[in-house]
Amino acid sequence: MGLGALSDEVFEAVLFDMDGTLIDSTPAVMRAWTTWMHEFGLTPEQMGRHHGMPSAQVVRALLAEDRHVEAIRRIDELELADVHDIVVLPGAAEALEALRGAKNAIATSCTVPLAQARIAAARLQPPSVLVTVDDVARGKPAPDPFLEAARRLGADPTRCLVVEDAPKGLEAARAAGCRTLAVVTTTEREDLDADAVVGDLSEVEFIPGEDGIRVRLRG
Template sequence: MARDLTATDFAAVIFDMDGTLIDSTPAVLRSWSRWAEENGLPAERLQGFHGVPSAGVVRAVLPAERVDAGIARIDELELTDVEDIVVLPGANEAFRTLPHDQVAIATSCNTPLARARIEASGLEAPAVLVTASDVVHGKPAPDPFLLAAERLGVDPTECLVVEDAPKGLIAAKAAGCATLAVVTTTPRDELDADLVVGDLSAVTWSDAGGRIRLHLVDRAYNAR
């Protein structure tokens, strides 16, 4: 049963990055299209992996003997293409409003790529950043969100996760977190979350006695 997020106060908010806070789609498509071509793979072979760490994608589509080289190559391509990356609506506003020590990013990017995209976008990022480099099992495993909650010093069941990808939402739910989904990369009917909104400009945030309260800008438009 979906939780009423506007009636719940949270200890912390954990944001996914790509597709939630920033739009890196053009760069991602360029890098992976070139990678697929170099590896003799049809582009459709890479569908369905949104939200999965790049290493996990490579392991799923290449034979074992080619995995290490494949991971190194996609890392190289993505790190050298950070053009056209922009902050999505409401993202910087959220970081300006939310308490610095109650916010984290948990992304499927590795650390160098996450930092490169944050810098390229101009995103006002929080201090806590969890990447695929920090965990053994990335999304859809719950590990990134569990580690983010640990670094924030809060119980994951007291956290709200903001995601744009189905696999990220699976990870958040497995961690015991409440879920807010944004319709920036995935159709609304494919997002299984407590609440689904267009993007972060559809919500605002306020202090609730040291906890975080979510408000809908337009309840009728954003109602699921």
């Protein structure tokens, strides 16, 4: 499977999701949310499919308002305390290195402290622009994180390529007017509505030039 129309486009900037796209934090995330779920008396069925959304939004969707403050504080505490076995996903370091002199950013649903903790745990070298849920009025699936990342880069959102692993993140990217490249790291391929889908970032290469950034499948 190729990249379709993405192969013919020249992008002004590349905007990366973090968890599930650049780093694998799934075991840590699962441990934290499983503990939280049991503590607040929820079942896996009630948890539903909230991957890619800020934790505070997940809490608000699941619990009564009078429990929000306590529950948000607790999941933040659990996630910050568990950054074990977080690693960089295949191709992620190479992608960021290739784009070091070009416009690129991370737009994540994490808070600032959690994003910094996970980046440090994975020993990832992030781009200079990092947008977290603390920087926007609304998190994914609203377009705000990607719009803010584009704004900070001085880029037109419609000329940005978003790289995501989660349906909610892809929804946010489309709402921002961005083109989308999905990676099959946390979600089944058939559930990823994107302009192109690859296994992970090791399957593609980003090629900056004077006119912008191109993306190609690796030979």
